Amino acid sequence: MIVVIKKDADKEKQDRLVDWLKSMGLGIHVSVGEYQTVLGLIGDTSKVDMDLLESLDIVDSVKRVSETFKCVNRKFHPDDSVVEIGSVKVGGGHFCMIAGPCSVETEEQIVTVARAVKAAGANMLRGGAFKPRTSPYDFQGLKAQGLELLKIARAETGLPIVTEIMSADALPLFEDVDLLQVGARNMQNFDLLKELGHFGKPVLLKRGLANTLKELLMSAEYIMASGNEQVILCERGIRTYSDYLRNTLDLAAVPMLHELSHLPVIVDPSHATGIARMVPPMALAAAACGADGIMIEVHNDPIHALCDGAQSLKPEEYAALAKKVQAVREVLA
Numbered sequence: 001m002i003v004v005i006k007k008d009a010d011k012e013k014q015d016r017l018v019d020w021l022k023s024m025g026l027g028i029h030v031s032v033g034e035y036q037t038v039l040g041l042i043g044d045t046s047k048v049d050m051d052l053l054e055s056l057d058i059v060d061s062v063k064r065v066s067e068t069f070k071c072v073n074r075k076f077h078p079d080d081s082v083v084e085i086g087s088v089k090v091g092g093g094h095f096c097m098i099a100g101p102c103s104v105e106t107e108e109q110i111v112t113v114a115r116a117v118k119a120a121g122a123n124m125l126r127g128g129a130f131k132p133r134t135s136p137y138d139f140q141g142l143k144a145q146g147l148e149l150l151k152i153a154r155a156e157t158g159l160p161i162v163t164e165i166m167s168a169d170a171l172p173l174f175e176d177v178d179l180l181q182v183g184a185r186n187m188q189n190f191d192l193l194k195e196l197g198h199f200g201k202p203v204l205l206k207r208g209l210a211n212t213l214k215e216l217l218m219s220a221e222y223i224m225a226s227g228n229e230q231v232i233l234c235e236r237g238i239r240t241y242s243d244y245l246r247n248t249l250d251l252a253a254v255p256m257l258h259e260l261s262h263l264p265v266i267v268d269p270s271h272a273t274g275i276a277r278m279v280p281p282m283a284l285a286a287a288a289c290g291a292d293g294i295m296i297e298v299h300n301d302p303i304h305a306l307c308d309g310a311q312s313l314k315p316e317e318y319a320a321l322a323k324k325v326q327a328v329r330e331v332l333a
């Protein structure tokens, strides 16, 4: 249920209303917007007397929210949420350009790529240290050492670092990571999501290979319900009937997620297509349909990459794409 408070309503009366609702055992999510304040009620609202609430002089309207996702629901928070990763903002008109290799391999590799993508206009550096690989015989990532190399690249360039966490057990290693990624394969690892809710650092939540938008939103709800509002959603392609492409990039998910939720939505055209030459057109399409950012795999030597070389752009290809993305954003503005 949401309770819309009248503009310029008495603050003390608002506080009393919130206390009264809390005394009924409800969780209250307060969203203060430019034009209105919305109280989102979480829990069993069946005993709440809507007529009584509506009769209060500070209350504008009361509505039931039928969706099972509450905190992530745009009805709870009509304005776009802006997630802050250090000085980088994402959402509400702020666009992020995340770039870097699939996995961190060596100091030289990650620092070289970090410098190149920064020069091209990227404002965050990605790189996997803990890699979820389909085969146990494939490169599994440099793990803790990979995180240290990412920090060196951050120190060299000033770019905040984005990297995947696969298990809550590894959380102590991620204290100094700027944006924690939950990969597609872990989207419904509910214990991990709850721990990330308590951890409090910004989270990049990728859509699962075979998950619906509602399931993605419910996973984001796990993080938010555990106390962390800093969540970015990521569309990275789903399994359908793709034969020539790694996945099917569901770009209509972007405007639909924006309609349903206030959270920023970014797109990963690299994992969505699996082919480097497919990345630029899909990145431009993502920018055109209103995504709040794009995450792209870039490698200085794709042919010898230990992971996902076929979908990685070379630094100069990334630089050319970044210019075109900027041009698309200008057309939309």
Ligand code: PEP
Pocket: 102, 128, 132, 164, 182, 183, 184, 185, 206, 236, 268, 271
């Ligand atoms: C990644 O971004 O490194 C990754 C493994 O992506 P996904 O979880 O979307 O497959």
Ligand code: MN
Pocket: 102, 103, 271, 297, 307, 308
């Ligand atoms: Mn990859």
